Amino acid sequence: MVTILNITYNSIFHFATAVLIAILAVLMFRYFILSLKEKSYYPEQWANLLRKKKISTELIIIEENYDDKIRFYNFWFQIERLKRENISGDFAELGVYKGETAHIIHTLDKSRKLHLFDTFEGFKKEDLKEETGEAASYSSKNFADTDIKKVLANIDGGNNIIVHKGYFPDTTKDLEIIKYAFVNIDADLYNPIKEGLNYFYPLLSPGGVIIIHDYNHKWEGAVKAVNEFAAKIPENIIEVADKNGSVMFIRNK
Ligand SMILES: C[S@@+](CC[C@H](N)C(=O)[O-])C[C@H]1O[C@@H](n2cnc3c(N)ncnc32)[C@H](O)[C@@H]1O
Incomplete structure (x- = not known):
């Protein structure tokens, strides 16, 4: 009797082990195929320049390590367009x-001055108070763990970068008039996004572009700031299908 039970138990155990191994093998195969697919996708324009070895090794490494490919290529397409169309102005x-997107933007055109605006100490409490949605769960400690020296060291040692x-x-009060060709607004909250749009739009060169990150239902303040601003300008706002949903507009010529 004990022997029969043992045999049954052993068979069930072996069968369960075989099923688990089979599931694991299928999952690993699927993961392998998916990772191959992801790696093989490039916009044709990028792939063409890669083949011709016209993309710097530094930029290739950044592209490989940045997970939001659509956001990366959107920056790349826009900055390539600015060069092609001779749109003058600094970047901001x-x-x-910690400078992740600033690093991309700077590497895409090192000849432009890049202005970096941040508290480098996280959000202001007053700005957070009015927030709803995802931002309501944030505190002034979020994004406070950064350090300008390290940021600059990571971006070309701070060459051509103004912090x-x-x-x-407040940081714009004593600034002289600067013309901008490319502005990336990634400040998450209603107040800084609203102020950013009000400040940069009149300074944007015709043909210049402003991109605003986090335009999705989770970031209610960001959506509100963009929608209010969009209602006041002649340009159309275009949605970008990157991970968190960016929007952008190009200043009319
Ligand atoms: C999502 S993080 C930026 C992420 C960054 N672009 C990257 O590549 O990792 C949002 C940043 O906006 C900054 N910020 C928000 N409101 C601000 C304000 N009124 N003035 C200055 N910086 C602000 C925060 O300090 C924080 O570093």
Whole structure:
């Protein structure tokens, strides 16, 4: 009797092990195929320049390591267009944190001055108070763990980069008039996004572009700031299908 039970138990155990191994093998195969598919996708324009070895190794490494490919290629397409169309002006980013996107933007055109606006100490409490949606769960500690020196060291040692540390828009008060060709607004909240659009739009060169990150239902403040602003300008706002949903507009010529 004990022997029969043992045999039954052993068979069930072996069968369960075989099923688990089979499931694992299918999952690993699927993961392998998916990772192959992801790696083989490039916009044709990028692939063409890659083949001709016209993309710097530095940019290739950045592209490989940045997970939001559509956001990356959107930056790339826009900055390539600015070069092609000779759109003059500096670059700017509002909302820098540790400088990941600032690094991309700078590497895409090192000849332009890049202005970085951030408290480098996280959000202001007053701005958070009015927030709803995802941002309501944030505190002034979020994004406070950064350090300008490290940020600059990671971006070409700070070459051609101007840091405007402090609360935006206060940091613009003593600034001379600067013309911008490319502005990336990645400040998450209603107040800084609203102020950013009000400040940068009149300074944007015709043909210049402003991109705003986090235009989706989770970021209610960001959506509100963009929608209110969009209602006041002649340009159409275009949605970008990157991970968190960006929007952008190109200043009319
Ligand atoms: C999502 S993070 C930026 C992420 C960054 N672009 C990256 O590539 O990792 C948002 C940043 O906006 C900054 N920020 C938000 N409101 C601000 C304000 N009024 N003035 C200055 N910086 C602000 C925060 O300090 C934070 O570093």
